[in-house]
Amino acid sequence: MSDIVVAYCSRTGKTKHAAETLAELLGADVEEIREAKSRDGVLGFLGASKDALLGKAVELTSTHCLDGRRAVVLATPVWAGTATPAMFAYLRSVDVASVAVFAMCTYDGGAGKTFYRLEQVLPAGLRATLGLKKPDKDPQRDEKLRAFAERIRGALAAE
Numbered sequence: 159m160s161d162i163v164v165a166y167c168s169r170t171g172k173t174k175h176a177a178e179t180l181a182e183l184l185g186a187d188v189e190e191i192r193e194a195k196s197r198d199g200v201l202g203f204l205g206a207s208k209d210a211l212l213g214k215a216v217e218l219t220s221t222h223c224l225d226g227r228r229a230v231v232l233a234t235p236v237w238a239g240t241a242t243p244a245m246f247a248y249l250r251s252v253d254v255a256s257v258a259v260f261a262m263c264t265y266d267g268g269a270g271k272t273f274y275r276l277e278q279v280l281p282a283g284l285r286a287t288l289g290l291k292k293p294d295k296d297p298q299r300d301e302k303l304r305a306f307a308e309r310i311r312g313a314l315a316a317e
């Protein structure tokens with residue numbers, strides 16, 4: 159088991175791909191945060207927007223634990239200007255008190271209040287962040303992920 163875990167949620171695979179690439183660069187484990195609710199199709203999209211906008215509490219079908227970890231990297235798509243309800247459910251389900259928390263998000267237009275909203279529920283805030291706009295179309299994506307992995311390594315080495 160690695161002492162770093164990348165925990166991601168993803169509806170259409172972009173955040174998943176970025177999370178898996180980052181995990182490989184860090185030699186970290188990767189965990190998918192899975193929701194009970196389906197977000198497929200137009201109805202799924204509309205429900206997802208509404209739940210994110212209202213900050214609705216959702217149920218997860220995956221279970222998570224940060225025992226033995228030194229750091230967690232949260233990876234979320236931006237929904238309605240914030241992190242997904244599943245990411246907030248994840249943060250309610252784990253104890254982040256003794257781990258360094260990093261975050262990255264993927265989006266089409268802007269990251270909005272994603273990192274600010276995450277920091278509001280994290281006692282020690284975020285150590286470093288990365289926003290990736292349309293990562294599937296960004297030729298610099300892997301370079302940005304490599305630089306982010308270096309920042310994470312540097313932050314952990316300085317502890």
Ligand SMILES: Cc1cc2nc3c(=O)[nH]c(=O)nc-3n(C[C@H](O)[C@H](O)[C@H](O)COP(=O)(O)O)c2cc1C
Nearest residue numbers: 168169170171172173235236238239265266267268
């Ligand atoms: C319900 C919903 C709401 C979204 N809201 C935003 C938004 O507020 N701003 C934005 O830039 N992109 C928004 N997007 C686009 C996604 O953040 C973007 O496509 C992301 O990279 C998808 O990641 P995924 O493939 O891992 O699901 C939204 C997508 C969905 C499904």
